[in-house]
Amino acid sequence: MIKNMPPQVSADETSVLLELVEQSLARAGDVVELGCYRGDTSLLLERLLERQAPEKRLWLYDSFEGLPSKTAADASAAGEAFKPGELLVSKREVVERFKKAGLKVPRIKKGWFEDLAEENLPEQICFAFLDGDLYRSIKVSLQLVEGRVVNGGVIVVHDYNNPELPGVAKAVDEWLATHKKARLNVRASLAILTV
Numbered sequence: 321m322i323k324n325m326p327p328q329v330s331a332d333e334t335s336v337l338l339e340l341v342e343q344s345l346a347r348a349g350d351v352v353e354l355g356c357y358r359g360d361t362s363l364l365l366e367r368l369l370e371r372q373a374p375e376k377r378l379w380l381y382d383s384f385e386g387l388p389s390k391t392a393a394d395a396s397a398a399g400e401a402f403k404p405g406e407l408l409v410s411k412r413e414v415v416e417r418f419k420k421a422g423l424k425v426p427r428i429k430k431g432w433f434e435d436l437a438e439e440n441l442p443e444q445i446c447f448a449f450l451d452g453d454l455y456r457s458i459k460v461s462l463q464l465v466e467g468r469v470v471n472g473g474v475i476v477v478h479d480y481n482n483p484e485l486p487g488v489a490k491a492v493d494e495w496l497a498t499h500k501k502a503r504l505n506v507r508a509s510l511a512i513l514t515v
């Protein structure tokens with residue numbers, strides 16, 4: 321397990337993300353992050369919501385058991401560090417970080433994305449941040465949010481351009497091939513999908 325893991329989302333990507341979230345706030349629905357890890361981005365999302373759209377809720381999802389196993393689609397010599405169980409934090413650590421920051425604790429669901437039930441997700445989503453790193457995780461995340469993202473809402477998938485995590489682009493490209501109305505725009509390593 322790698323200690324002192326650096327932030328998973330770069331400063332540039334974070335500023336793009338926050339700009340996109342702000343733009344989505346005029347739409348109905350809540351904000352979700354699938355793959356929140358220790359909550360670095362989640363804290364910023366919650367702070368933004370509390371300042372600009374306090375009626376909206378943030379919903380977070382993670383196994384809190386670290387990454388699942390890779391599939392063949394994720395194979396990459398460069399991505400050796402992304403092992404099963406890597407990026408493990410507890411839900412309690414994330415809750416404590418919100419409390420310490422003086423922010424409301426979001427809805428946090430512990431579990432594998434594959435096992436989430438209908439009622440674990442908001443009915444309407446204005447902004448979805450998908451950051452599960454691996455092919456199957458992104459594929460399932462897209463399936464979970466696609467019917468809930470409101471017209472004009474945005475889905476952002478992290479690591480689209482990351483050679484360490486080739487499964488992410490494969491999952492996004494397969495999804496785009498079957499969702500012809502969706503539009504892809506890439507900024508840094510973010511795939512920005514408007515539906």
Ligand SMILES: C[S@@+](CC[C@H](N)C(=O)[O-])C[C@H]1O[C@@H](n2cnc3c(N)ncnc32)[C@H](O)[C@@H]1O
Binds near residue numbers: 327356387388432434
């Ligand atoms: C790169 S980290 C997320 C980083 C976070 N979004 C941030 O901005 O700091 C990826 C997270 O996705 C979670 N994850 C990946 N696949 C998952 C799955 N299938 N079900 C549940 N959690 C998953 C891992 O546990 C890990 O915490």
